[in-house]
Amino acid sequence: MKTQDGSWMWRKLLKLRELAKSFYRKEVGNGHHISFWFDKWSDRGVIYDQLGERGFIDMGIRREATVEEAVFNPRGRRRHRVGLLNEIEEELRSMRDILSEELDDVSQRRRESGYNRSFSTSETWRLVREGKAKCEWTRGVWFSRATPKYAFMAWLANLNRLSTMDRIAQWNPGVDETCVLCKSACESRDHLFFECSYSGQIWESLANGIMGNLFSNSWSVIMNRIATGGNLGKMKLFCLRYAFQTALSTIWRERNKVKHDEKLIPVNVLKKLVDKNVRNKLSLLRSKCVKGMEGSLQVWFGTRM
Incomplete structure (x- = not known):
């Protein structure tokens, strides 16, 4: 035939x-x-x-x-x-x-x-199939109850495919590589999430209560933590992963707005916006009677005290 x-x-x-x-x-x-x-x-x-x-x-x-x-x-x-x-x-x-x-x-x-x-x-x-090394960080990106658009953004960031200024400079030599948010360092993925003085404050306000003395604003440390979980319980790990993806998406959206000549909103306002998004997600899951999510909401509220 x-x-x-x-x-x-x-x-x-x-x-x-x-x-x-x-x-x-x-x-x-x-x-x-x-x-x-x-x-x-x-x-x-x-x-x-x-x-x-x-x-x-x-x-x-x-x-x-x-x-x-x-x-x-x-x-x-x-x-x-x-x-x-x-x-x-x-x-x-x-x-x-x-x-x-x-x-x-x-x-x-x-x-x-x-x-x-x-x-x-x-x-x-x-x-x-062609065998490749197991990608450990996927557990911190594609997890149950994640918001798809946030997970997709985290996936792109892990692959370093976001158009940060250091990557733009590779195909457009001479472009200003300064961070759009803090104006004090070269903008790369690791800097923007969360070594930047602006985004770092948002991440600290979200994750410091959950991670405690293990808190870090280093990309590699954060990814290792949300992938493996460490000694975090199931509820705390969910809160940390969801807060990370929410912060990632919100900061990237704000960065793009400033890049296109819009005014940078105060960091305290953005903190409240991200915090509200996480709370709404956990409240929605509890209202749907998702097993175990009551604990997540209590964990989140506890870290905000």
């Missing part, structure tokens, strides 16, 4: 045929139900892929032959000028001692430990 026929999904599946073939082989028992040419029963792979159409003539074995028929072919063994053909002839000769009428042919699937009679979806998935 041509790969251009059928639906888009079907054409994609057809392109995976070669990959799928590498995950399946036959273990020879009696050889009754294994195609000599088209099944993978030999360590060298599918014989047809090795020899092509010419192989039927060179080997003297018909297209529909089973392994048993090829092994006990009455024509006898031949000597060939091509080394590969002689190797296959030798393998057929050795198969005489392996075939047994008492054993059945068995289908095998590739697993992480090698070929096995059982199939594992999870292991197959791991074998076909």
